[in-house]
Structure formats: structure tokens, C-alpha cells
Amino acid sequence: MLNLSSGTDTRATGLASSCAQDLRVAIVSDAAPERNGVGAYYRDLADHLKAKGARVELIAPRHRGGRWHGGIPLPLPGDPTQKVLVPSWSLISKRLDRLSPNVVVVSTPGPYGMLGMYLAGRRGVNLVVGFHTHFEALTDLFQDWGIRARIANTYLRACHRLLFKRSQLVLANSQQMIDVAREIGARRVDLMATPIPKRFLDLPAVGAGTEVKRILFAGRLAPEKNLEVIVEAARRLPDMEFLIAGDGPLKAWLEQQCEGLTNLKLIGWVRRSRILGLVDSVDALVLPSRVESFGTIALEAMARARPVVVSSACGIMSWETLSRGIFPIRDDEHLADALTRLRDLDPAMRERKAQIARDAAIELNQRNLDHWIAVLRGDFGRSIDVAS
Incomplete structure (x- = not known):
């Protein structure tokens, strides 16, 4: 369990912050900003850095x-809704020439990430690698891949080893991911937290209702998300409405499930700009994943003072201060049981815990930004004020 140390008032958003006016940062990622949590992470981080004066x-x-x-699209095995793009070497090189970065951040082991690694080395600038997703564990869930799963695992492991070898620092978003990075070969690895979109912090939180009736899941519709337990919870709790937002390989299966359950609705892909309104419209968010290195949507819901129900597999549970504001799904219970416990809780206690969650999310966001600014300046010895 990780413990975020603090002696400050977590309700204050104006905590002391580093200035970033001297930074020129290139973030190179295979993840499109609108399509998944990794893409959203760096879009949000870029917004915060720019607000502090950095060129990004x-x-x-x-x-x-x-x-x-952004390149030649290739199919992503196991998920027809996603693509891997092979970028134009000359176009990316020209963008880096215009920026003249003093640090390059790479967040994925795909063609964009590997090209970013090479160009950072050619320019002789620091390379920081963000390790967000244990892809090798995800491919193990796709049993029908057969030999393709082994090929994908071999490729991903080799790319991660090379990225870790060439980098000055690897940042991971949970202790479990730090351990995985070290096992793969990372020599210098540290913890990073997850940024929250500025709008989620700048706009006052809208209070949730006194009842727990409207439940949201938002994310990729994929096997690792354990979506079947949400469907079963909808069967067991007909008085609750379950909304599922996202796209992915299980979309057709979910559409079939919705036909037999009037309280289960698949609303499809939701643009990032609409997520805040969607979160504010529900009474709770659920994330029952089998594999989840962190769980960005859960942190965003916490920032909006919404009760969050997550599985023990979610990396966000390893952050002690954040976990105090979370409603965990116990190992011996179903999601439906956890939601029943949440529903039966005194509304004042739910509200108090939701405020604890929002306060913790606000403070963690500020400390994470300060930590990133220090890292981007080359201060690899500074911690995010988190003790194991």
C-alpha cells in the first residue's frame, strides 16, 4: 500500500507549484488522446504543463x-476498434526540430514510441518512459490468439526492454507496475500519479443524489474489464440503471445483453469533452476490472465527488490516500453486493467519503504535476512524496 504524505489542506487547489517556463517537452505516443486512458493521460498532462509555461x-x-x-494504419489483433499507426519519420523529425526539446517522453512500445526513443537518442536529450500498461498480461486474456499472442508478447517485451535500457528514467503508476518494470529490465524506475483534466478541477463539483440509482462504467469494452459482472449486477439489481460508455471488441456482445435488460444501456463511445457531464449525471462509477494498471476514470469520478466502486485488481487501490475514498469490491462478493452495500450506506456517510476522495484527488494532481516538472528538468532523485 502506498501512502501519500501531506500536511496541507487538501481542499485548497492553490498549492505551491513549480514553474515550467524553461521546459520544451516532446511527448511521443501511439495512443490517440481520445481513444484510451494512456492517450488521455498525456493530453491532460500537456494541458497542465502548458498552464505552467512549458512548450509541449x-x-x-x-x-x-x-x-x-497520422500514419499508415495497421490492425490491432483482438480489437478491431483500435489501430496501430506507422508514422512518417520525416514529419515527426521536423516537429522535433521545430520544438528543439530538452526532454522526450515516450509512453508506448509501438512505432511512434520506438521512433521517439530513436530521435531522442540522436538528439542527445533525456528520455523518460511512461509505463502504463502491462500489455503482456492483456494478451494472455485473448486465448483465441494462439501463436499471435506469443508473437505479441515477444515483441512487446523486447520493445519494453529496449525502451527501458535507453531511458534515463521509467515512471510507472502503481507499485505492481514498478515491480513489473524492474522484472522486464528497468534500471531506474519511480512512481508517477495520474493527472486530472483541468475542467474536472476548475468547475465546482455537483453533489450526487441521496439515492444510488444510476451507475456508470466508462472504458474499453474488452475482456480485461470484466464486463460480465456488470451485466449480472443489472440482472440482480433491476431498480438500478447501468450505463456503459465505450467501444471495443465486446460491443456486439453487450448489445445482445442490453436487449434482454431494460436497465442496461450501452451508450457507445463518448467524446472526452462529454465525460465530465456524464460523470456528474450518475450516482456512482464502477470499475470491476481483472487487469487495470491504474484506473484513470475512477480518479476522474473521485475528482467530481462521485462514489467509486472498484476491484482489487485496479492499481488505484494501491494508493493509500486515494483508497480511503473508494468503495472496494471485496474478494468474497459480487459487484452487485458491493453496490447494495453502497446503496444501504447512510447518505451523509457516502457524501463525506466522496468529499474525502475529491480532496485526495486534487492534492495528488498537484503533487504529481510538481513531480513531473522536476523529472522533466532532469531531477530523477525527487519523489512524489509517496512512501511504501
Whole structure:
């Protein structure tokens, strides 16, 4: 369990912060900002850094109007809704030439990430690697891949080893991911937290209702998310409405499940700009994942003072201060049981815990920003004020 040390008032958003006016940061990622948690992480981090004066280039594919932009698209095995894009070497190199970065951040082991690694080395600037997803564990869930799973695992492991070898620092978002990074070969690895979109912090939180009736899941519709327990919870709790937002390989299966359950609704892919309103419209968020290195959507819901129900597999549970504001799914119970406990809790206690969660999320966001600014300046010895 990780413990965020603090002697400050967590309700204050104006904590002392580092200035970043001297920083020129290139963030190179295979994850499109609108398509998954990794993409959202660096879009949000870039926004916070720019607000502190840094020049930031977020170099990544884009998905607009149902089309992919930024390179030659290749299919991603196991998920037809995602693509891997092979970028233009010359275009990315020119963007880096214009920025002249003093540090390059790489967040994925795909073609964009590997090219970012190479160009950082050629320019002789620091390389920081963000280790967000244990892809090798995810491929193990796709049993029908057969030999493709082994090939994917071999590729991903080799790319991670190379990225870790070339980097000055690897940042991971939970103690479990730190251990995985070290096992793969990371020599210098530290903990990072997850940034929260500025709008989630700048706008006052809207209070949840006194009853728990409207439940949200938002994320990829994929096996690691354990979506079947949400469907079963909808069967067991007909008085609750379950909303599922996202896209992924299990979309067709979920559409079939919704046909037989009037309280289960698949609302599909939701643009990032609409997530805040969607979170504010529900009484609780659930994340019952089998594999979840952190759980960004859970942190965002906490920042909006919404009760969050997550499984023990979610990395966010390893942050002690955050976990105090979370309603865990116990190992011996179903999601439906956890939601029943939440529903039966005194509304004042639910509200008090939700405020604890929001306070912790606000403070962690500020400390994470200060930590990132120090790291981007080359201060690899500074901690995020988290003790094991």
C-alpha cells in the first residue's frame, strides 16, 4: 500500500507549484488522446504543463470522424476498434526540430514510441518512459490468439526492454507496475500519479443524489474489464440503471445483453469533452476490472465527488490516500453486493467519503504535476512524496 504524505489542506487547489517556463517537452505516443486512458493521460498532462509555461508537443495519432490520421494504419489483433499507426519519420523529425526539446517522453512500445526513443537518442536529450500498461498480461486474456499472442508478447517485451535500457528514467503508476518494470529490465524506475483534466478541477463539483440509482462504467469494452459482472449486477439489481460508455471488441456482445435488460444501456463511445457531464449525471462509477494498471476514470469520478466502486485488481487501490475514498469490491462478493452495500450506506456517510476522495484527488494532481516538472528538468532523485 502506498501512502501519500501531506500536511496541507487538501481542499485548497492553490498549492505551491513549480514553474515550467524553461521546459520544451516532446511527448511521443501511439495512443490517440481520445481513444484510451494512456492517450488521455498525456493530453491532460500537456494541458497542465502548458498552464505552467512549458512548450509541449503531443505527437500521436488522431482519430476524427471515424478515421485514423497520422500514419499508415495497421490492425490491432483482438480489437478491431483500435489501430496501430506507422508514422512518417520525416514529419515527426521536423516537429522535433521545430520544438528543439530538452526532454522526450515516450509512453508506448509501438512505432511512434520506438521512433521517439530513436530521435531522442540522436538528439542527445533525456528520455523518460511512461509505463502504463502491462500489455503482456492483456494478451494472455485473448486465448483465441494462439501463436499471435506469443508473437505479441515477444515483441512487446523486447520493445519494453529496449525502451527501458535507453531511458534515463521509467515512471510507472502503481507499485505492481514498478515491480513489473524492474522484472522486464528497468534500471531506474519511480512512481508517477495520474493527472486530472483541468475542467474536472476548475468547475465546482455537483453533489450526487441521496439515492444510488444510476451507475456508470466508462472504458474499453474488452475482456480485461470484466464486463460480465456488470451485466449480472443489472440482472440482480433491476431498480438500478447501468450505463456503459465505450467501444471495443465486446460491443456486439453487450448489445445482445442490453436487449434482454431494460436497465442496461450501452451508450457507445463518448467524446472526452462529454465525460465530465456524464460523470456528474450518475450516482456512482464502477470499475470491476481483472487487469487495470491504474484506473484513470475512477480518479476522474473521485475528482467530481462521485462514489467509486472498484476491484482489487485496479492499481488505484494501491494508493493509500486515494483508497480511503473508494468503495472496494471485496474478494468474497459480487459487484452487485458491493453496490447494495453502497446503496444501504447512510447518505451523509457516502457524501463525506466522496468529499474525502475529491480532496485526495486534487492534492495528488498537484503533487504529481510538481513531480513531473522536476523529472522533466532532469531531477530523477525527487519523489512524489509517496512512501511504501
